[in-house]
Amino acid sequence: MRSNPIYKRERTVGSRSIRIPMILTVFNCILALAALLNMYSMVAQVEVTAEIQYSAFLELYVFGAVIAFVMILFVMPALTAGSISGERERQTLDLLLSTQVTGLEVAAGKLMAAMHHVILLFVSSFPVMAMSFVYGGIRLWDLAFLVLSFLVAALFTACIGICFSALCRRTTMATALSYGMLALFVAGTYGINQFIWSMANVENVSYVNQIGGMGGQVNSGGFLYLLLLNPAVTFYEIIRGQLGRQETMASVGQWFGGRPDNPILGAWVPVSLVLQVLLAGVFLAAAVWCLSPGLPKGRRSRREKGPGAAK
Amino acid sequence: MxxxxxxxxxxxxxxxxxxxxxxxxxxxxxxxxxxxxxxxxxxxxxxxxxxxxxxxxxxxxxxxxxxxxxxxxxxxxxxxxxxxxxxxxxxxxxxxxxxxxxxxxxxxxxxxxxxxxxxxxxxxxxxxxxxxxxxxxxxxxxxxxxxxxxxxxxxxxxxxxxxxxxxxxxxxxxxxxxxxxxxxxxxxxxxxxxxxxxxxxxxxxxxxxxxxxxxxxxxxxRVDQSNPLLIVVRGSLDRAMAILRSHSCVRTISIKNDCISISFTGDSQDEAQLLQQLVDAEVPVTRFYRQQGNLESLFMEITDHEDKEVLQYEVKPDL
Incomplete structure (x- = not known):
């Protein structure tokens, strides 16, 4: 099987860049600092109370997972938003596309390079994350499931970045739109539910005042299922399930007014992971479409004013 | 290919x-x-x-x-x-x-x-x-x-x-x-x-x-053919113009100082014939030649750059 030349080149160039070592260093420094402080506070507590707080190790696990997840959300668009627009700015995209490399290979190569960096990030954090196994509470399966959710979140955010990178001429614009789209999925879906639920509550209160009796339970309706596309909610559900804190962490089904159980709410994490992978595929397909030469006139004319006119 | x-x-x-x-x-x-x-x-x-x-x-x-x-x-x-x-x-x-x-x-x-x-x-x-x-x-x-x-x-x-x-x-x-x-x-x-x-x-x-x-x-x-024929005369401009206007191969005539520039559709034999006519009419011709053709002149011609200072006459086909 022919290896992807774009991925090979990105690996070579990436290995000579300071960017990835810097990200790894910062990420692992934060994790290591958290672990050290956690261990120190626990030992100090043992000295005073002679009791070991085993839950503190789980907090370390949660803290590490949150840091890793936030890093993915922040790092992936930055890594991918300039991947294709950067080629365009460097005037190397035409050289690439004039070869037998297809638009799909370009987009896939960029995606593989970004995922390569994320996997490196996870693997490098394993020693610190493994500290949570010292006193138990987290199974290997839990960790594997968490890594799977990270990979899906990374794929999702990377595909958003690649899509806008293929669509925009400038990296700054691609980066802004990538973060904007991500914010729409993470904060926007939550905000929409909050808004709809608030409106429903207002209507309910006025109705109750009119009839002077008891109002029924209101919720945000079908808008809740928009949260299936929110990687942060998926991550929350995974952590909630692993910690088993039913009383302090409400399930998504209880959010925005609550609702009776149904098959989607029951299989929230797998459904949301599958949907996010599918949506990532749509973003990647859009990027490939932008890189194909058979682009309709209007789209291309907005992106380029025409090579002849440029001279 | x-x-x-x-x-x-x-x-x-x-x-x-x-x-x-x-x-x-x-x-x-x-x-x-x-x-x-x-x-x-x-x-x-x-x-x-x-x-x-x-x-x-x-x-x-x-x-x-x-x-x-x-x-x-x-x-x-x-x-x-x-x-x-x-x-x-x-x-x-x-x-x-x-x-x-x-x-x-x-x-x-x-x-x-x-x-x-x-x-x-x-x-x-x-x-x-x-x-x-x-x-x-x-x-x-x-x-x-x-x-x-x-x-x-x-x-x-x-x-x-x-x-x-x-x-x-x-x-x-x-x-x-x-x-x-x-x-x-x-x-x-x-x-x-x-x-x-x-x-x-x-x-x-x-x-x-x-x-x-x-x-x-x-x-x-083709560039050479499309280049103007340049004729430099000393005086007797009217006589020269009369001959040129009556010649069937002459399309346009431009005059800049003593130099007459004509767009001439004939071949080298027609050029020789025209020169002979001018000499026979006792027009003192000091220079008679085709402007040297190159791609630049062709390019300029196609992209329509005209010398605005040149006085130009259109020769009617029936003349």
Whole structure:
């Protein structure tokens, strides 16, 4: 099987860049600092109370997972938003596309390079994350499931970045739109539910005042299922399930007014992971479409004013 | 080798190509000439599969570029007018990367890269980073890159722009060497004197249409024919004008100082006859010659640059 030349080149160039070592260093420094402080506070507590707080190790696990997840959300668009627009700015995209490399290979190569960096990030954090196994509470399966959710979140955010990178001429614009789209999925879906639920509550209160009796339970309706596309909610559900804190962490089904159980709410994490992978595929397909030469006139004319006119 | 038929491309409302037709024979070194915005780069981008035409067909070796553009990419090497380089890539890595883009790997790729770097005179710089090379060297590297898959057609869009005279000469020699080796080359350039020296064929594009095309010899003959006949007389301008106005081959007459410039459709025999008429009428002719033709004058004529200070008369056909 022919290896992807774009991925090979990105690996070579990436290995000579300071960017990835810097990200790894910062990420692992934060994790290591958290672990050290956690261990120190626990030992100090043992000295005073002679009791070991085993839950503190789980907090370390949660803290590490949150840091890793936030890093993915922040790092992936930055890594991918300039991947294709950067080629365009460097005037190397035409050289690439004039070869037998297809638009799909370009987009896939960029995606593989970004995922390569994320996997490196996870693997490098394993020693610190493994500290949570010292006193138990987290199974290997839990960790594997968490890594799977990270990979899906990374794929999702990377595909958003690649899509806008293929669509925009400038990296700054691609980066802004990538973060904007991500914010729409993470904060926007939550905000929409909050808004709809608030409106429903207002209507309910006025109705109750009119009839002077008891109002029924209101919720945000079908808008809740928009949260299936929110990687942060998926991550929350995974952590909630692993910690088993039913009383302090409400399930998504209880959010925005609550609702009776149904098959989607029951299989929230797998459904949301599958949907996010599918949506990532749509973003990647859009990027490939932008890189194909058979682009309709209007789209291309907005992106380029025409090579002849440029001279 | 290459056949373009009725090629059309529009950017918004602006037509870049308006029914372009072009044929290039195998082994030709074809000069593609035209003013800015005439549609040269659009044509080239369609040829190399970077743009899709709105209408028309491009066939290379009988293969339709619109339907099988991936196949066409294996037949065409492309040197753009301005090209980028990758930071942190060495010259041999750059070549091997593009070799892998054409599915060449391992020893085959390495041998091909070595041969091309040697031909481009860059073998001793193989371990240099690409961005450390001079502009001329980068251009030669770009040419070597375009040849990595041994294409049958090499398309170059103003390849010598931004090069100093020495680099330009070296680049020209390299292009000629490739043409002698049997490569069909399409080269677009604004350095018309350079094209005139090396091209076997030439095509002139204006407003998205091919306005003139053929072998360099034919074109230069046509250029000479279309150049004005210059006659310098000492006095007796009226007598000279009367003869010129009555001559059937004279189309327009312009006078600038003592020099009469006429557009003359006749051949060299008609020219001799006209001179004889002037001498017989005792017009003191001090100079009588065709203005020397070159691609620049052809280019200026096509792009319609007129000398506004010249007094011009239109000669009626019945005179």
């Amino acid at each position: 290459l056949k373009i038929e009725n090629l059309k491309k529009t950017y918004g409302k602006h037509p870049a190509l308006d029914g372009l037709n072009l044929t290039i024979e195998k082994g030709a070194l074809f000069g593609f000439v035209g003013p800015n915005g005439a549609g040269k780069t659009t044509t080239i981008k369609i040829l190399v599969g970077l743009l899709a035409p709105d209408e028309g067909t491009v066939t290379i070796n009988g293969i339709d570029a619109g339907r099988e553009y991936q196949k066409i990419k294996g037949l065409v090497g492309y040197v753009p007018d301005s090209f980028g380089i990758y930071d942190n890539l060495k010259v041999w890595e750059y070549m091997e990367f593009f070799a892998s883009c054409y599915g060449l790997d391992g020893l085959v790729a390495r041998r091909r890269c070595t041969a091309l770097l040697e031909q481009a005179g860059l073998l001793d710089r193989a371990d240099f980073f690409v961005d450390a090379l001079s502009r001329g060297m980068q251009q030669r590297l770009c040419l070597a890159r375009a040849l990595i898959h041994d294409p049958e057609l090499l398309v170059m869009d103003e390849p010598s722009s931004g090069l100093d005279p020495r680099s330009r000469t070296e680049f020209k020699e390299l292009v000629q060497e490739l043409n002698e080796q049997g490569k069909t080359i399409l080269i677009s350039s604004h350095v018309l004197s350079e094209l005139a020296q090396m091209c076997t064929d030439i095509g002139v594009i204006e407003q998205g249409r091919m306005v003139m095309g053929g072998s360099m010899k034919e074109i230069m003959e």
